[in-house]
Amino acid sequence: MSAVPVKPGDDTPLRERVLRRLRRQPTMRGALLVLAGIVALALIAPFLAPQNPYDLTAINVMDNRLPPGSKGMAGFTFWLGTDAQGRDLLSAIFYGLRTSLFVGLAATAGALTVGVTVGLAAAQFGGRIDALLMRVVDFILGFPSILVALVLLAAIGRGVDKVILAIVIVQWANYARLMRAAALVERRKEYIEAAVNQGLPTFYIMRAHLLPNSIGSVLVVATVSIAGAITLEATLSFLGVGVPVTEPSLGLLIANGFEFLLSGEYWISLFPGLALLFLIMSINVVGERLRRSFDAHRS
Amino acid sequence: MATYALQRLIQSVFVLLAASIVVFLAVYGIGDPVEILVPPQASAAERAELMRRLGLDLPLWRQYLVFLWNALHGDLGRSFVHGVPAIDLILSRLPATFELVLLAMTIAIGVGIPVGLVAGLDTESRLSRTIMAGTVLGYSLPNFWKGMMLILVFAVLLGWLPTSGRGATVDILGLKTSLLTLDGLKHLILPALNLAIPNMALMIRLVAAGTAEAKAQDYVKYARAKGVRPRRIVGRHILRNILIPVVTVVGIEFGSLIAFSTITETVFAWPGMGKLLIDSIYQLDRPLVVAYIMLATFLFVSVNLVVDLLYAALDPRVRLAGEAA
Numbered sequence: 298m299s300a301v302p303v304k305p306g307d308d309t310p311l312r313e314r315v316l317r318r319l320r321r322q323p324t325m326r327g328a329l330l331v332l333a334g335i336v337a338l339a340l341i342a343p344f345l346a347p348q349n350p351y352d353l354t355a356i357n358v359m360d361n362r363l364p365p366g367s368k369g370m371a372g373f374t375f376w377l378g379t380d381a382q383g384r385d386l387l388s389a390i391f392y393g394l395r396t397s398l399f400v401g402l403a404a405t406a407g408a409l410t411v412g413v414t415v416g417l418a419a420a421q422f423g424g425r426i427d428a429l430l431m432r433v434v435d436f437i438l439g440f441p442s443i444l445v446a447l448v449l450l451a452a453i454g455r456g457v458d459k460v461i462l463a464i465v466i467v468q469w470a471n472y473a474r475l476m477r478a479a480a481l482v483e484r485r486k487e488y489i490e491a492a493v494n495q496g497l498p499t500f501y502i503m504r505a506h507l508l509p510n511s512i513g514s515v516l517v518v519a520t521v522s523i524a525g526a527i528t529l530e531a532t533l534s535f536l537g538v539g540v541p542v543t544e545p546s547l548g549l550l551i552a553n554g555f556e557f558l559l560s561g562e563y564w565i566s567l568f569p570g571l572a573l574l575f576l577i578m579s580i581n582v583v584g585e586r587l588r589r590s591f592d593a594h595r596s
Numbered sequence: 597m598a599t600y601a602l603q604r605l606i607q608s609v610f611v612l613l614a615a616s617i618v619v620f621l622a623v624y625g626i627g628d629p630v631e632i633l634v635p636p637q638a639s640a641a642e643r644a645e646l647m648r649r650l651g652l653d654l655p656l657w658r659q660y661l662v663f664l665w666n667a668l669h670g671d672l673g674r675s676f677v678h679g680v681p682a683i684d685l686i687l688s689r690l691p692a693t694f695e696l697v698l699l700a701m702t703i704a705i706g707v708g709i710p711v712g713l714v715a716g717l718d719t720e721s722r723l724s725r726t727i728m729a730g731t732v733l734g735y736s737l738p739n740f741w742k743g744m745m746l747i748l749v750f751a752v753l754l755g756w757l758p759t760s761g762r763g764a765t766v767d768i769l770g771l772k773t774s775l776l777t778l779d780g781l782k783h784l785i786l787p788a789l790n791l792a793i794p795n796m797a798l799m800i801r802l803v804a805a806g807t808a809e810a811k812a813q814d815y816v817k818y819a820r821a822k823g824v825r826p827r828r829i830v831g832r833h834i835l836r837n838i839l840i841p842v843v844t845v846v847g848i849e850f851g852s853l854i855a856f857s858t859i860t861e862t863v864f865a866w867p868g869m870g871k872l873l874i875d876s877i878y879q880l881d882r883p884l885v886v887a888y889i890m891l892a893t894f895l896f897v898s899v900n901l902v903v904d905l906l907y908a909a910l911d912p913r914v915r916l917a918g919e920a921a
Binding site: 436439440441443444447448449451452524525528531532535536537538548551552555558559563566567570573574577578581582585 | 873
């Protein structure tokens with residue numbers, strides 16, 4: 298007998314029903330459009346940005362803190378003004394979006410990988426392994442993530458890779474708990490029992506049956522969590538332990554403008570802040586609607 | 597109940613112990629404190645002498661035992677920068693953070709419960725939808741950004757409130773507080789509001805969800821059929837039944853408020869223990885960072901313990917399940 302994966306019959310229809318429902322919602326369409334626009338801006342930032350904010354030779358310190366719409370020494374207009382180093386804010390925001398999005402996506406992917414693996418193992422093996430893994434999860438979730446990430450980065454120093462690592466460490470436990478719960482439900486179903494009775498190897502069952510059929514709800518939660526990861530990165534960078542000054546994310550751009558906010562030079566903080574606002578809100582709306590449609594069709 | 601309480605107590609001690617090991621390894625295991633403490637021109641003998649004096653020549657597990665022993669006696673090390681015991685320094689900043697957290701919690705509950713009730717009683721209304729959309733903004737936007745916007749609007753543009761600091765304080769039983777002077781309150785209101793916003797949003801969602809659920813229950817239908825006035829149904833039947841999750845969240849969120857106060861205190865230059873932590877991180881003041889984490893962990897674990905015990909007292913199902921296991 299060949300090992301044909303036995304999938305439950307309503308797998309594809311569920312996905313299609315969810316998508317069909319989502320297409321009917323105008324808010325969802327709007328949020329998706331904004332999100333697609335932001336991602337596109339981040340991707341083509343080098344071609345679109347009037348200035349390369351990482352290139353120190355392109356920046357003129359004499360242009361520092363110019364209000365929006367002023368003309369700089371090099372002759373072009375700073376539509377959103379400049380920061381304290383004379384960087385064109387519009388370009389800095391495009392590049393900042395890149396850093397913020399990259400950290401958010403990479404950290405979520407990392408946390409998801411670790412969490413799903415741990416959750417799956419806990420559900421499959423049960424007993425002592427399960428108890429031990431879940432104790433670790435409880436321990437980590439018992440502390441506010443911002444504090445753990447803050448102290449961790451204080452110990453290992455700042456950097457894009459280190460911020461990603463810190464976010465993975467504080468967020469994987471969430472996915473582990475969700476994945477375990479989903480896999481435990483799935484494991485009780487008959488097709489898994491059938492696979493076990495066929496004598497299929499445990500790892501094969503985990504990878505080919507348990508994983509694809511229980512990861513759905515975890516992936517949906519992960520969508521919203523990308524916004525959480527981006528917020529966490531922005532906060533850590535604002536506190537000065539996040540990304541390095543040479544690769545400013547949106548959070549760091551906002552932090553750089555903070556001291557000038559009090560003297561009325563609002564644009565240095567405000568515009569990166571608005572970019573962050575649109576990014577987080579659009580991800581949240583998309584993720585939230587996705588979750589609701591998914592839940593509605595599940596039950 | 598006693599069995600359950602004892603179980604939870606032992607669990608809490610283990611969590612504290614585990615946390616102390618993790619913190620010790622994370623902070624003392626990474627990097628070499630001698631590098632920071634001795635001048636680069638020090639001789640090998642001087643280095644060895646300092647290592648011996650700090651106990652760094654001992655194997656790591658013995659260093660940990662010394663650290664644990666001292667910690668249990670209230671000694672979490674001396675601040676490198678300020679030269680005083682770290683724990684004293686943190687405790688001196690505790691009242692400022694505490695009044696901030698207290699006011700923030702009061703705002704979150706005071707606004708969250710009534711607004712959540714309104715939103716939950718008619719989930720389909722335009723008002724309810726607006727409130728729910730607002731709560732998404734409330735907890736998903738970065739807290740530091742909200743703080744800066746509050747400063748921009750109320751301090752820079754309108755000029756109503758000060759931007760930073762604690763303002764005038766008065767001594768009550770030896771503790772300084774800003775709650776009793778007008779100037780202090782003016783300084784306190786923006787940071788407290790900023791700290792309260794995410795919790796307010798959470799509280800509104802929680803109460804709204806609970807209300808919507810309770811509203812459809814038989815006991816509410818029965819009360820309505822009996823002719824109980826709507827006000828009394830809300831006050832006596834619905835509100836009482838949604839209080840358990842509210843108590844839990846208030847307890848759990850107390851810990852997160854202390855954590856988030858680091859951000860709010862940084863934005864508003866509020867001289868609490870959160871700002872002290874951030875400053876210590878910049879100054880590589882290792883003992884202070886360790887002392888802060890251990891104290892914060894102790895607070896979280898104690899609060900969680902109290903919440904769980906309260907919860908068990910309020911809901912018999914919890915303690916029965918705990919004893920059966």
